Amino acid sequence: MDTVVWLIVALPLAGFLALLFFGRRLGEPVAGYVGSATVGLSFVLALVAALEFLGGGEDVHARTVELFEWIPSLGLSASFLWDPLSAMMTLVVTGVGTLIHVYSVGYMHGDPRFGRFFTYLNLFITSMLILVLGANFGILFVGWELVGLSSYLLISFWFEKPTAAAAGKKAFIVNRIGDFGFLIALMLIFAAFGSLDFAYVFENASATLSTGTATAIALLLLVGAAGKSAQLPLHVWLPDAMEGPTPVSALIHAATMVTAGVYMVARAGALFTLSPTAGAVVTTVGAATALFAATIAIGQRDIKRVLAYSTISQLGYMFMGVGAFAFVGGVFHLVTHAFFKALLFLGAGSVIHAIGGEQDMAKMGGLRKKVPVTFATMVVAWIAISGIPPFSGFWSKDEILASVFNRGGGYLLLWAVGIVTAGLTAFYMSRMMFLTFWGEPRWDAGVAPHESPRSMTIPLIALAGLATVGGLINTPWRPTLEHFLEPAFELVEQAHLPAGGTQIVLAIVSIAAGVIGILVAYQRYVVRDTALEEGGRWDTLLEGYHVDDFYGRTLVAPGKAAADALAFTADAKVVDGAVDGLGAVVGHIGRLLTKLQTGLVRNYGLGILAGAVAVILWLLVAGGAL
Amino acid sequence: MPLLAQAAGSGITVEPHWYMALAAVLFAIGAAGLLLRRNALVMFMSIELMLNAVNLTFVAVDAGIGSLEGQISVLFVMVVAAAEVTVGLAIIVAVFRKRATASMDELSGLKG
Numbered sequence: 189m190d191t192v193v194w195l196i197v198a199l200p201l202a203g204f205l206a207l208l209f210f211g212r213r214l215g216e217p218v219a220g221y222v223g224s225a226t227v228g229l230s231f232v233l234a235l236v237a238a239l240e241f242l243g244g245g246e247d248v249h250a251r252t253v254e255l256f257e258w259i260p261s262l263g264l265s266a267s268f269l270w271d272p273l274s275a276m277m278t279l280v281v282t283g284v285g286t287l288i289h290v291y292s293v294g295y296m297h298g299d300p301r302f303g304r305f306f307t308y309l310n311l312f313i314t315s316m317l318i319l320v321l322g323a324n325f326g327i328l329f330v331g332w333e334l335v336g337l338s339s340y341l342l343i344s345f346w347f348e349k350p351t352a353a354a355a356g357k358k359a360f361i362v363n364r365i366g367d368f369g370f371l372i373a374l375m376l377i378f379a380a381f382g383s384l385d386f387a388y389v390f391e392n393a394s395a396t397l398s399t400g401t402a403t404a405i406a407l408l409l410l411v412g413a414a415g416k417s418a419q420l421p422l423h424v425w426l427p428d429a430m431e432g433p434t435p436v437s438a439l440i441h442a443a444t445m446v447t448a449g450v451y452m453v454a455r456a457g458a459l460f461t462l463s464p465t466a467g468a469v470v471t472t473v474g475a476a477t478a479l480f481a482a483t484i485a486i487g488q489r490d491i492k493r494v495l496a497y498s499t500i501s502q503l504g505y506m507f508m509g510v511g512a513f514a515f516v517g518g519v520f521h522l523v524t525h526a527f528f529k530a531l532l533f534l535g536a537g538s539v540i541h542a543i544g545g546e547q548d549m550a551k552m553g554g555l556r557k558k559v560p561v562t563f564a565t566m567v568v569a570w571i572a573i574s575g576i577p578p579f580s581g582f583w584s585k586d587e588i589l590a591s592v593f594n595r596g597g598g599y600l601l602l603w604a605v606g607i608v609t610a611g612l613t614a615f616y617m618s619r620m621m622f623l624t625f626w627g628e629p630r631w632d633a634g635v636a637p638h639e640s641p642r643s644m645t646i647p648l649i650a651l652a653g654l655a656t657v658g659g660l661i662n663t664p665w666r667p668t669l670e671h672f673l674e675p676a677f678e679l680v681e682q683a684h685l686p687a688g689g690t691q692i693v694l695a696i697v698s699i700a701a702g703v704i705g706i707l708v709a710y711q712r713y714v715v716r717d718t719a720l721e722e723g724g725r726w727d728t729l730l731e732g733y734h735v736d737d738f739y740g741r742t743l744v745a746p747g748k749a750a751a752d753a754l755a756f757t758a759d760a761k762v763v764d765g766a767v768d769g770l771g772a773v774v775g776h777i778g779r780l781l782t783k784l785q786t787g788l789v790r791n792y793g794l795g796i797l798a799g800a801v802a803v804i805l806w807l808l809v810a811g812g813a814l
Numbered sequence: 815m816p817l818l819a820q821a822a823g824s825g826i827t828v829e830p831h832w833y834m835a836l837a838a839v840l841f842a843i844g845a846a847g848l849l850l851r852r853n854a855l856v857m858f859m860s861i862e863l864m865l866n867a868v869n870l871t872f873v874a875v876d877a878g879i880g881s882l883e884g885q886i887s888v889l890f891v892m893v894v895a896a897a898e899v900t901v902g903l904a905i906i907v908a909v910f911r912k913r914a915t916a917s918m919d920e921l922s923g924l925k926g
């Protein structure tokens with residue numbers, strides 16, 4: 189079994205190396221097959237390895253696979269942890285990853301860097317698996333940084349476009365801010381425990397940490413998680429990341445990488461539960477992000493940017509869940525969200541593909557009949573994210589909201605925010621669907637929409653199936669996922685769900701919010717056939733409340749000014765001045781000394797003679813003769 | 815002082831410091847010639863004069879203290895001087911052919 193665990197990582201890695209060296213020669217479509225096959229095999233292996241936990245064998249809860257000693261002086265080893273939580277994440281990453289690999293074979297058709305694309309995708313899968321399988325914070329951090337790198341490479345995959353290159357840089361830099369907090373948290377953990385090993389740290393957490401230290405560590409971890417998972421105030425990179433190819437948006441910027449923050453908080457649950465303050469902060473950040481991003485999503489024109497803000501908003505829900513210590517709820521929403529959001533992105537990609545690369549919803553409309561498979565599958569995702577039972581989004585979102593509600597006190601306010609956001613979510617998703625698929629066709633003349641090839645529609649159908657039934661893995665009366673994950677959270681005091689009656693009332697409220705959102709959107713965009721809004725407050729929403737401008741003025745501009753000052757004043761004048769000045773002084777002295785070189789042999793002779801006389805005089809004086 | 819020559823019948827003994835004085839005078843003449851004259855050949859002769867002044871001190875002192883090292887040094891100086899003369903004269907001839915002058919003051923091409 190240990191071999192299987194490291195093979196899960198080794199297979200995509202082997203695929204990455206093979207594609208790195210032979211990707212161009214393999215070309216299209218073989219490179220895509222190699223990438224898909226390695227990730228697919230890895231998924232099968234993960235499935236086999238996960239059966240061990242499902243079999244009900246109570247003796248095996250976690251398995252640590254040590255590969256080699258990494259930094260002996262820190263007691264760090266390169267080891268993987270195979271427990272229900274990491275198994276869950278591995279299945280999502282490799283499962284959704286396989287579908288998106290297959291989809292990409294069709295989507296990237298004809299791209300001149302076809303092989304390179306799959307090289308990067310495999311690098312991403314490898315990195316993400318290292319992240320979720322790491323058995324200590326060190327390995328987790330390695331994966332954390334590697335996914336950042338692959339995200340950067342894939343966002344700026346079409347680097348000929350200046351906007352794509354800039355978006356890649358932006359994502360990388362904003363993530364660095366989060367990573368900085370994460371690194372400090374790791375140092376604090378090491379200072380407190382003398383170890384970064386999950387098992388050791390979590391077992392001794394309550395005995396070792398004071399509430400203050402726990403709060404500090406948890407909040408710094410939150411900074412890291414907020415960077416990776418695009419939470420306020422570090423959310424700005426995710427909408428721009430849509431410059432990357434659509435499968436990348438689906439895999440990395442919706443389904444997997446951005447959920448790394450949620451995974452990390454859930455994994456470090458033993459640290460977060462020690463500090464109610466940190467939990468409250470995480471929940472508040474999540475709720476604020478959910479509401480904030482949902483309102484922005486309403487005003488977007490670009491179909492992918494709607495989904496990007498929607499992703500930020502849904503990640504906010506997951507943070508609400510893990511912040512309220514409903515770790516299973518948070519991870520559950522992570523899983524269902526991976527299904528329906530990947531589906532939405534791939535569907536959007538299929539739509540974009542169908543009308544020749546156009547992403548502006550102003551130029552869509554009436555596509556229902558033209559791309560029937562895409563339409564049908566996207567309807568499933570739309571209902572799932574709107575929180576209508578029995579589709580998957582309802583179960584997970586409701587579990588989170590119910591857990592938040594059950595905490596009482598100030599959490600009731602956050603619950604209300606969550607309900608409002610649920611309504612807004614249903615509204616903006618419906619707006620996107622109605623503007624894209626209903627109404628009169630608005631696409632450019634000469635565009636003939638066509639359904640995507642089978643390599644793209646099959647993943648859509650598979651994801652639609654998962655988005656439909658995915659929620660049933662954890663219903664209130666059959667909490668399979670909760671039992672599955674139980675061993676991973678046995679050290680943690682988890683939040684509880686309210687009593688059955690309350691749960692039903694809460695569910696009705698949240699379903700009502702979703703239905704109202706859909707009906708309002710139907711009234712506005714189908715019955716009254718409102719066109720895409722423009723101007724005034726809509727522009728504020730379109731620009732995401734001008735957060736980018738604000739950061740530009742308060743952070744980027746001073747940063748650039750400081751860099752300019754350093755480059756053109758401190759470096760050019762002071763540093764270069766010192767070096768140039770020294771050179772000039774030496775030159776001047778040299779020029780003065782050349783006067784000695786008269787070219788007359790007599791002068792040199794006189795010099796030698798004078799020197800000899802001086803030496804003799806000195807010898808005489810020193811010898812006491814004079 | 816058996817090795818030092820005595821002026822036969824004159825009753826004048828040649829003292830060692832006389833040699834030293836002679837050498838000093840020769841050396842001074844050589845140095846003055848080197849510094850004051852411009853003709854390369856004359857400067858060359860001045861150098862020879864200085865070398866031989868040194869040789870004279872070597873043998874004089876050697877004789878005084880009964881050592882051989884100085885005399886050996888003299889042989890070396892002679893050999894080196896002979897070689898130096900050969901090379902030097904060749905250079906002077908080559909320069910003269912090219913510049914039609916033997917004045918050292920006109921050869922100031924390396925002036926800074």
